[in-house]
Amino acid sequence: xxxxxxxxxxxxxxxxxxxxxxxxxxxxxxxxxxxxxxxxxxxxxxxxxxxxxxxxxxxxxxxxxxxxxxxxxxxxxxxxxxxxxxxxxxxxxxxxxxxxxxxxxxxxxxxxxxxxxxxxxxxxxxxxxxxxxxxxxxxxxxxxxxxxxxxxxxxxxxxxxxxxxxxxxxxxxxxxxxxxxxxxxxxxxxxxxxxxxxxxxxxxxx
Amino acid sequence: xxxxxxxxxxxxxxxxxxxxxxxxxxxxxxxxxxxxxxxxxxxxxxxxxxxxxxxxxxxxxxxxxxxxxxxxxxxxxxxxxxxxxxxxxxxxxxxxxxxxxxxxxxxxxxxxxxxxxxxxxxxxxxxxxxxxxxxxxxxxxxxxxxxxxxxxxxxxxxxxxxxxxxxxxxxxxxxxxxxxxxxxxxxxxxxxxxxxxxxxxxxxxxxxxxxxxxxxxxxxxxxxxxxxxxxxxxxxxxxxxxxxxxxxxxxxxxxxxxxxxxxxxxxxxxxxxxxxxxxxxxxxxxxxxxxxxxxxxxxxxx
Numbered sequence: 332x333x334x335x336x337x338x339x340x341x342x343x344x345x346x347x348x349x350x351x352x353x354x355x356x357x358x359x360x361x362x363x364x365x366x367x368x369x370x371x372x373x374x375x376x377x378x379x380x381x382x383x384x385x386x387x388x389x390x391x392x393x394x395x396x397x398x399x400x401x402x403x404x405x406x407x408x409x410x411x412x413x414x415x416x417x418x419x420x421x422x423x424x425x426x427x428x429x430x431x432x433x434x435x436x437x438x439x440x441x442x443x444x445x446x447x448x449x450x451x452x453x454x455x456x457x458x459x460x461x462x463x464x465x466x467x468x469x470x471x472x473x474x475x476x477x478x479x480x481x482x483x484x485x486x487x488x489x490x491x492x493x494x495x496x497x498x499x500x501x502x503x504x505x506x507x508x509x510x511x512x513x514x515x516x517x518x519x520x521x522x523x524x525x526x527x528x529x530x531x532x533x534x535x536x537x
Numbered sequence: 538x539x540x541x542x543x544x545x546x547x548x549x550x551x552x553x554x555x556x557x558x559x560x561x562x563x564x565x566x567x568x569x570x571x572x573x574x575x576x577x578x579x580x581x582x583x584x585x586x587x588x589x590x591x592x593x594x595x596x597x598x599x600x601x602x603x604x605x606x607x608x609x610x611x612x613x614x615x616x617x618x619x620x621x622x623x624x625x626x627x628x629x630x631x632x633x634x635x636x637x638x639x640x641x642x643x644x645x646x647x648x649x650x651x652x653x654x655x656x657x658x659x660x661x662x663x664x665x666x667x668x669x670x671x672x673x674x675x676x677x678x679x680x681x682x683x684x685x686x687x688x689x690x691x692x693x694x695x696x697x698x699x700x701x702x703x704x705x706x707x708x709x710x711x712x713x714x715x716x717x718x719x720x721x722x723x724x725x726x727x728x729x730x731x732x733x734x735x736x737x738x739x740x741x742x743x744x745x746x747x748x749x750x751x752x753x754x755x756x757x758x759x760x761x762x763x764x765x766x767x768x769x770x771x772x773x774x775x776x777x778x779x780x781x782x783x784x785x786x787x788x789x790x791x792x793x794x795x796x797x798x799x800x801x802x803x804x805x806x807x808x809x810x811x812x813x814x815x816x817x818x819x820x821x822x823x824x825x826x827x828x829x830x831x832x833x834x835x836x837x838x839x
Contacts, residue, residue: 347803348566348587369804384563386587386623393585393803417563429622431582446622452646453669455556458549474559475624475646495549520559 340378340534343368347393349385349418353519357527371402378534379412381527382419384474384517387427387446390418391435400435407439412510412533414526415439420513421446421477428480440511441483448478448502449494460516462490462505465525471504471516478515479503490514538667552669557691560624560646560671561755564588564778568768568799569757571595571782574613575620581785584795588624588646590780591617596653596700597783597822600832605655608636614643626673631838632658634667641670647692649673650685652837653699653782660839665689675759677710677835679717683738686754693752695776696835697760700783702824704767706835707760708774714756715775722750760835763788763821765801765814772805789819 344354346367355365358381366373368380382390394400407413407423415423421430423439429446449456452475459468471492479502482488490505492515504515505526510533518526539552567587572578578589593609594602608629618625624646629636631650636657640648650663652675665672666689675696676682682693695714697707721732721743729747733740745753758776762768763784771779779802781795788794797814804810827833 346566350562350565353562369807385565386563386567388582388623389567389585389587389799393800396800397804431622451644452556452560452624452671453641453644454551455560456549456551457553457555458547460547472555472559474556474563493547495551517559520555520562 343377349383357524382415384417387418387421414530443481444477476515557671561692575616578617582621585799591627595783600700630654631656680736694757694759702763702822769805787822
């Protein structure tokens with residue numbers, strides 16, 4: 332692990348459903364204190380928030396029933412640094428296609444995404460990806476992952492993938508805008524904390 | 538079975554253990570619901586299910602009607618796939634690799650090689666490494682779980698006693714698996730060989746458990762769950778997600794009970810939430826004493 336100069340602070344991981352513990356582990360390895368967020372009271376004094384992989388429609392319903400949806404809207408408006416992977420990317424985007432009509436998107440980053448855009452589970456895949464700003468490629472695991480259909484103003488594309496089985500089709504898979512980073516794949520499943528480290532740098536205002 | 542292709546100079550691999558187990562990892566903290574048609578699948582998705590399991594009859598009806606229980610009609614599975622956006626799983630008979638091949642060609646997201654259906658082979662389970670679709674298998678104890686993992690299962694669930702509305706067998710299986718996982722963590726190197734022998738399981742998997750303290754694949758709970766409190770119980774005992782079969786669609790108000798079990802699974806340690814969602818749910822499915830059963834489904838599989 333490279334020497335760290337930033338102070339990571341208290342990072343929330345949305346813990347309603349999905350691969351919560353993998354994100355906690357990666358954050359703990361970076362020296363962050365982590366808090367599993369299931370109710371509004373868990374959001375006190377967070378310096379950043381991670382939205383994990385899982386089932387975005389389920390998480391959307393549980394966000395509403397717990398009252399976390401209103402708090403999340405406020406945190407997005409306040410510019411809290413956030414990282415979302417897979418389902419987390421869908422929740423942080425502006426619009427989700429092929430979802431449920433009542434599915435919530437919180438618009439933290441101006442993306443239009445399509446759920447399961449790479450296909451069903453038999454098309455889930457792994458590959459190596461170059462990510463802008465990282466010195467070595469990431470091993471990227473895509474599980475029924477969302478595809479980015481449109482990127483809005485101010486969205487920086489940090490990585491792209493050639494869509495398997497669709498020659499010539501290249502899509503953004505890691506995007507950032509202001510305090511928000513999202514990825515279609517799951518770096519946390521491989522214990523790769525480099526996107527989390529970028530998130531912690533945003534806490535520092537780096 | 539994995540396959541490789543090149544995409545823009547980078548190797549792309551599908552069907553790996555990583556992506557198979559990865560989907561199970563994404564379902565953690567969620568509820569997978571048994572459904573027999575598109576209408577039930579829609580109710581399940583509306584209630585917040587993380588996935589649905591397609592089968593021709595729910596276990597309670599298989600118990601009542603008897604006869605040979607088989608894979609669903611592909612048209613029903615396709616109808617369910619068209620009706621919902623969440624993952625769709627389907628059941629194949631134990632050892633019936635041709636049913637599994639059909640389910641793979643339909644692109645179901647997970648195959649349950651299930652004791653709820655009538656076994657097709659009395660000695661062999663399916664070689665699950667030969668498939669790109671991941672498999673979940675039932676287990677009553679750690680040895681069974683490890684044998685299924687060595688055959689390629691990417692998720693293990695307790696068998697419980699399906700179709701009874703009685704959680705006692707699922708609790709027994711879960712406690713047996715989790716208890717042995719704890720014991721192996723403290724075993725020395727010589728004892729680990731004795732564990733492998735006793736469990737009739739590969740030593741490599743026993744060594745892996747000793748190092749990590751957990752199964753190499755996610756451990757879910759199934760079989761006899763009927764209430765939000767049942768879900769909270771098994772999650773606190775170490776299950777990472779729950780399957781609910783007959784418990785939802787054999788109750789008075791399936792939509793409401795389904796939603797309540799989703800909330801109780803997500804907030805399983807928060808008794809005030811489990812209490813709130815348990816209130817006024819109407820009658821649960823009628824339960825059965827295990828001693829009164831003519832057929833014990835959990836005894837199927839080897």
